[in-house]
Amino acid sequence: MKEQKLRIPYGSGGLETILPAQARVYTSRIDELPQRGDEDAIVREAMKNPIGSEPLWKLARGKKNAVVIVSDHTRPVPSRHILPFMLEELRRENPEIGITLLVATGCHRGTTPEELEAKLGRDIAQRERIVVHDCEIPESNVDIGVLPSGAHLIVDKAAAEADLLVAEGFIEPHFFAGYSGGRKSVLPGICDRVTVHGNHCAAFIDSPFARTGILEGNPIHRDMEAAARMAGLAYIVNVVIDEEKRVVAAFAGDALEAHAAGCTFLAPYCTLEVEEADIILTSNGGAPLDQNLYQAVKGMTAAEAAAAPGAILILCAECLDGTGGESFYRALAGCASPSALLEEIRKIPMDKTVADQWQYQILARVLEKHRVILVTRPELKETVAAMKMEYAASPGEALERALAAKGKDARIAVIPNGVSVVVKRR
Structure with missing residues (x-):
């Protein structure tokens, strides 16, 4: 050798x-993923064929407002290939719908205007209404119920008061939630620090199921899914990206079903036997x-x-x-x-x-x-x-x-x- x-x-x-x-x-084997056209085309195709849900443009009918949860500066979500099409569909038959982009910072620091422009593109960053979630301000968050673990689910008021709550995101292995994406847009993405802390408690982190690539039996994942349902997360567009951070697959539709389909698709490509x-x-x-x-x-x-x-x-x-x-x-x-x-x-x-x-x-x-x-x-x-x-x-x-x-x-x-x-x- x-x-x-x-x-x-x-x-x-x-x-x-x-x-x-x-x-x-x-x-x-992520670079072996079968790319079905350019990045925009992949996302558009997924949105034309949503999993377990009506298309986003139908969900937006008759709604006064919608909140789109977007990722923050710590996540390499290729928002420029997702958000324009989500915004387009939201306004397709409802051009007067009020739209807020809610930046899912979780417990991270706030995303800066410069970081938002770099992530979303100047046009969207300057044209759309953007709210950066803050887990530290009680008056901007509201308690909407109790999770299976007993922790209180306290989410951003903008999301709680939305007629339609949707999210972008991407799916990759996550070191204690199993996989990123889907339900994580809500918990921890737009939750009060109290809720995030409950979800990330010592007993849950200590669980042998709170590991990379594991969803079944994972107590952290269980509460995250419950949070997404309780918050009314109606629709997601999640992508899989390659080593160059290009979109190679996309999954749109029901927050839990589309995410599960994405994880199942990704698993054989990202699992290593070492x-x-x-x-x-x-x-x-x-x-x-x-x-x-x-x-x-x-x-x-x-x-x-x-x-x-x-x-x-x-x-x-x-x-x-x-x-x-x-x-x-x-x-x-x-x-x-x-x-x-x-x-x-x-x-x-x-x-x-x-x-x-x-x-x-x-x-x-x-x-x-x-x-x-x-x-x-x-x-x-x-x-x-x-x-x-x-x-x-x-x-x-x-x-x-x-x-x-x-x-x-x-x-x-x-x-x-x-x-x-x-x-x-x-």
Whole structure:
């Protein structure tokens, strides 16, 4: 076997590295997806043939107003290939309908006007009425009921008061909800922090079913679906994107049925059967998903799923926005050990869940069993160390350090894009 040259996604570009001869590279089959025409045509075709629903233009008949939930700056949803057609159908037989684009920030920071323009295009960003959801303002959110878990469902008033609630989105593996898209536009997308915290509680995150690619038996997914129904999410347009973030498939119609169809379609293309490894190298998929350490936990879980006991995990993430959350940083930096932090978290009841708890719970779970080397910007070296990880300047440096610890013949698995795959151990 010979050494291999590979480009790992990182920021808006990538990092070149030379892999040892024994390294096995695992990539999804996402680029094998059968593309049925250009991106706009794919979306239009899906909207002409909605799943479990009437077409959007029929749903809009007689409605005074509609709210379209759109993704925020942290999601690579190709809105420019979805929103124009949703807006067109909403107005097709109801040109006077009032339309609000509600940006689903969940508990993230607010999306800026510049980010909205970059995401939606100048025409839509300047012409349409846009509201950025804020999970922190009680008066802008309203309690509409109780979820199966017992948590209160508190959603943005704009959505609760809409005659018609619809959403765009995209479907990819998600590290604790199973898959993104569909019902996630409502929970966590447009919910009050209280509801998000309940859904992301310690007991749910600890469930063995709250993992990438798992929907059946997943308590987080169950409450998300209930939230979508209770909020009246009537219709979605969700897409599947390839490694270049181009639309390759689309699913429109009923919020639950269309989403389920999309997940079923995607699963065989994104599932990897990986041999257990001593060293796993992966990334968070590049921008925008590797914008901070908080998001980078997602890629770590892909490496975790392929790891032998005591394996070393290497993650490449640019983290232009730093940690992504002060409480997230403080939890890891301030704990005696990942094990001690996990023990503390597991005692926290649902109604006492705090900001970012779920993210540092998952990171602590990974760190309890594995040494993690983070390839990122040198400015974050001290931050990375404080959070119980190791800094490396390049994938090559990280691999060299890992091989020194595990031996030159260590089993190496490389998963170039850790957030786009479902890893199953062979």
